Amino acid sequence: MNALILPSRALAGSTLVEPVLAVAGLTKVFSGREILQGLDFALSPGQSTALIGANGSGKSTLLRCLVRLVEPTSGRIAMLGQDVITLRPHELRRFRARVGIVWQRYNLVPRLSALSNVIHGVQARMSGPRAWFQSLAPADVRAEAMTCLARVGLADRASARVDSLSGGQQQRVAIARMLMQRPAFILADEPDASLDPQTGQEVMELLLGLVRQDELSLLVISHRLEHTLAYSDRILGLANGRIALDLPTVQANAAALRRFFDHEGAA
Amino acid sequence: MTDATLSPPRFRHLGLPSYVVLLVVLALVVSSVAATAPSADKLVRGITRLFAPSGLFTQMVPPDFSRIEPISWKLLETLQMAVAGCFLGLIFAVPFAILATDRLSPHPVVRSIARAVIALFRTVPDLVWAIIFIIIVGLGPAAGVMAIMVDKIGFAGRFFAEAMEETDPGPQDALRAIGASRLGVIVSSVFPACLPSFTATSLFALEKSVRGSAALGLVGAGGIGVDLKVAFDLFNYDEALAIILLMLALVITVEQGSGWIRRKLI
Numbered sequence: 162m163n164a165l166i167l168p169s170r171a172l173a174g175s176t177l178v179e180p181v182l183a184v185a186g187l188t189k190v191f192s193g194r195e196i197l198q199g200l201d202f203a204l205s206p207g208q209s210t211a212l213i214g215a216n217g218s219g220k221s222t223l224l225r226c227l228v229r230l231v232e233p234t235s236g237r238i239a240m241l242g243q244d245v246i247t248l249r250p251h252e253l254r255r256f257r258a259r260v261g262i263v264w265q266r267y268n269l270v271p272r273l274s275a276l277s278n279v280i281h282g283v284q285a286r287m288s289g290p291r292a293w294f295q296s297l298a299p300a301d302v303r304a305e306a307m308t309c310l311a312r313v314g315l316a317d318r319a320s321a322r323v324d325s326l327s328g329g330q331q332q333r334v335a336i337a338r339m340l341m342q343r344p345a346f347i348l349a350d351e352p353d354a355s356l357d358p359q360t361g362q363e364v365m366e367l368l369l370g371l372v373r374q375d376e377l378s379l380l381v382i383s384h385r386l387e388h389t390l391a392y393s394d395r396i397l398g399l400a401n402g403r404i405a406l407d408l409p410t411v412q413a414n415a416a417a418l419r420r421f422f423d424h425e426g427a428a
Numbered sequence: 429m430t431d432a433t434l435s436p437p438r439f440r441h442l443g444l445p446s447y448v449v450l451l452v453v454l455a456l457v458v459s460s461v462a463a464t465a466p467s468a469d470k471l472v473r474g475i476t477r478l479f480a481p482s483g484l485f486t487q488m489v490p491p492d493f494s495r496i497e498p499i500s501w502k503l504l505e506t507l508q509m510a511v512a513g514c515f516l517g518l519i520f521a522v523p524f525a526i527l528a529t530d531r532l533s534p535h536p537v538v539r540s541i542a543r544a545v546i547a548l549f550r551t552v553p554d555l556v557w558a559i560i561f562i563i564i565v566g567l568g569p570a571a572g573v574m575a576i577m578v579d580k581i582g583f584a585g586r587f588f589a590e591a592m593e594e595t596d597p598g599p600q601d602a603l604r605a606i607g608a609s610r611l612g613v614i615v616s617s618v619f620p621a622c623l624p625s626f627t628a629t630s631l632f633a634l635e636k637s638v639r640g641s642a643a644l645g646l647v648g649a650g651g652i653g654v655d656l657k658v659a660f661d662l663f664n665y666d667e668a669l670a671i672i673l674l675m676l677a678l679v680i681t682v683e684q685g686s687g688w689i690r691r692k693l694i
Binding site: 228230254255270282284285286290293 | 596598599601602603604605606607608609611612615616617620621623
């Protein structure tokens with residue numbers, strides 16, 4: 162299955178190319194508690210990297226720090242050639258436009274149609290009423306949104322309200338919205354966590370397929386070991402706010418990852 | 429019977445502070461009623477006078493609809509005052525509500541000022557606003573419209589802000605992460621989520637405006653209230669009853685209409 166889904170497996174942790182993401186000494190302190198304790202790692206472009214760790218290990222905080230949805234306490238982040246920490250508000254907006262995020266709970270606007278939600282992705286590069294609702298969007302934006310919906314297999318549900326769709330369909334709409342951004346880097350925070358195993362696998366296959374097609378980079382959090390092994394080139398393990406595991410997926414196996422989870426979860 | 433089968437006490441044990449609070453509340457209620465409520469004999473004498481041959485009730489019934497045409501035009505003016513004041517109030521309530529919402533306000537100081545303004549507009553009764561606007565723009569419906577507008581900014585501003593406060597932050601975070609502007613997040617995420625609440629509040633505001641606009645004429649701010657005051661001043665109680673009945677019909681019609689819209693939209 163891996164070979165089929167990951168036709169262009171990149172060299173895990175390769176340092177031969179300019180990293181798409183480089184993190185140095187990243188810390189985050191919440192209420193006196195150090196959630197992230199001086200993280201250092203770099204990701205090569207075109208890689209799919211899985212971030213694993215027990216609940217509370219700091220995975221989601223790390224993801225949010227990378228785009229400054231949560232402000233890091235100290236450290237440096239270089240992503241897509243930009244020093245993220247020093248970006249001013251308007252520069253940060255432009256930077257975030259290039260980073261697609263897939264959320265665990267989809268985070269769609271519930272009363273709007275799938276098409277309107279996908280069109281929201283264009284707010285990465287366009288502002289004003291034309292980017293707010295499908296009824297006001299220009300023809301080319303609507304056409305691009307329909308293409309994104311078609312890529313996730315939901316062109317026929319464009320007019321459906323997203324709160325009438327199943328969980329898997331909503332996550333597909335969220336992925337289509339992310340594609341509408343035309344991102345260069347994708348962060349995925351447990352995109353399979355709210356879905357049943359079959360649907361979760363379909364969503365992960367879809368996400369990885371799109372990442373490979375568009376030659377994007379992906380950092381994905383997943384608690385499902387089979388997904389971690391099947392849909393990543395490299396695995397980073399986070400424990401107590403530190404990188405405790407870093408290895409190419411080809412060298413990993415389910416038993417070793419389970420031991421990591423059990424050990425770090427109990428720690 | 430074992431300990432395991434013992435049921436918990438029927439009433440929670442109250443401590444001394446709770447009894448003190450209860451006693452204070454009770455004393456406040458009793459003293460307020462004793463100081464201000466009418467005595468029983470005063471009430472009986474009043475009701476007897478009301479139904480006496482020359483009493484108010486006898487002079488009111490049957491109602492006099494002979495001036496129904498001018499009264500109807502005044503009733504229409506009352507409705508127009510309510511609609512105009514309510515519409516303007518709802519429009520201006522939206523920016524105030526945004527500025528008063530924790531997550532959407534640009535700065536805590538701005539938020540505090542917006543909340544203070546909304547509280548001021550809500551706390552001062554619309555009759556007082558009407559008197560103030562009569563001084564500013566003179567007698568007539570314009571003062572009534574202004575009074576209703578300010579009252580509705582206070583009313584709707586508070587409920588709009590609460591609705592926006594209660595929305596799921598997830599979609600807003602997602603749009604913020606996309607790089608959407610603050611206005612983009614508000615219009616494309618917050619407003620659609622708040623639409624049912626906004627609609628319900630707006631319809632309640634319209635009902636409240638119609639009820640309020642009928643009374644504003646009593647202080648000279650236009651509408652049917654002026655005619656009602658004149659009818660009472662000239663002891664034309666039968667005409668006053670006709671006006672009250674027509675006002676009632678208007679309020680019931682608006683309430684039924686807004687109830688129907690609420691059921692259809694929400």
